[in-house]
Amino acid sequence: DGGITQSPKYLFRKEGQNVTLSCEQNLNHDAMYWYRQDPGQGLRLIYYSQIVNDFQKGDIAEGYSVSREKKESFPLTVTSAQKNPTAFYLCASSPTPGLNEQFFGPGTRLTVL
Amino acid sequence: AQRVTQPEKLLSVFKGAPVELKCNYSYSGSPELFWYVQYSRQRLQLLLRHISRESIKGFTADLNKGETSFHLKKPFAQEEDSAMYYCALSIPSGTYKYIFGTGTRLKVLA
Numbered sequence: 001d002g003g004i005t006q007s008p009k010y011l012f013r014k015e016g017q018n019v020t021l022s023c024e025q026n027l028n029h030d031a032m033y034w035y036r037q038d039p040g041q042g043l044r045l046i047y048y049s050q051i052v053n054d055f056q057k058g059d060i061a062e063g064y065s066v067s068r069e070k071k072e073s074f075p076l077t078v079t080s081a082q083k084n085p086t087a088f089y090l091c092a093s094s095p096t097p098g099l100n101e102q103f104f105g106p107g108t109r110l111t112v113l
Numbered sequence: 114a115q116r117v118t119q120p121e122k123l124l125s126v127f128k129g130a131p132v133e134l135k136c137n138y139s140y141s142g143s144p145e146l147f148w149y150v151q152y153s154r155q156r157l158q159l160l161l162r163h164i165s166r167e168s169i170k171g172f173t174a175d176l177n178k179g180e181t182s183f184h185l186k187k188p189f190a191q192e193e194d195s196a197m198y199y200c201a202l203s204i205p206s207g208t209y210k211y212i213f214g215t216g217t218r219l220k221v222l223a
Contacts, residue, residue, distance in 0.1 A: 033211070040122065042199060042215035043157075058210070090157065101147060101159040102201075102211060 003027045006091050006105035013085075013112050021076045021108045023091035031097035032074035035090045036060060037107070043090065049074055050097040078110060085112045115140045117202050119214035126190050127222050134185040134217050136174075136200030145203035146183040148174055149213075152196045160185075160198070170194070190221045 004025040013019045023032065031050050035043040045058030049068040063082025068074055074093075078085045088109050092102040116139045126132055138144060148160040161169045163176040163183060174185045183200060200214040 035213075040215060042119075043213040045210060045212075048210065092157075101162060102149075104157040106156055 004105040029093035033092040037088045117214035147201040149199045
């Protein structure tokens, strides 16, 4: 393992607070992705970025925000506008967007109390 | 709209029995299809992709464009195959998105 890291592994926050999940990769990959994994629903795409300083909304972007200021970093902020933020969040990267396999991080479990 | 369907949430088979995990997709272009696997307490990882036409850990998957399917097969299941399996569709142009199915949990019984 290695190459793509997420921190922290577990995160607890009070309702109404914004929280930022970290995702870093040293694979020199152009594309990075954020997914939400819920039981029975598979992986749902939140945001993705094909290149530095550019990102697009996925299927469930409401209540989330991202930035891509550096190639190796793609942090996800879960805002208070997200109605049901408690979930398992996965970050992934791929060498080029849409053509290659994705490499996944270990995930962050966010619990909003 | 592009979609990946995995109709079985759970598939239980006995050790040594054949396994087939179903995956159907809807996409009007030329698809790039993948199978990912998540073993207990491990990261989600690529199992195989259709353009490689290879067998990984005894698993194979054939793309059937007529039936828009990409089923994952293994002739003899092993206990270590127990895991969560996701079929994924990659869109190599335009949106450059990946679309995952809802996953199938495979349990191989001794």
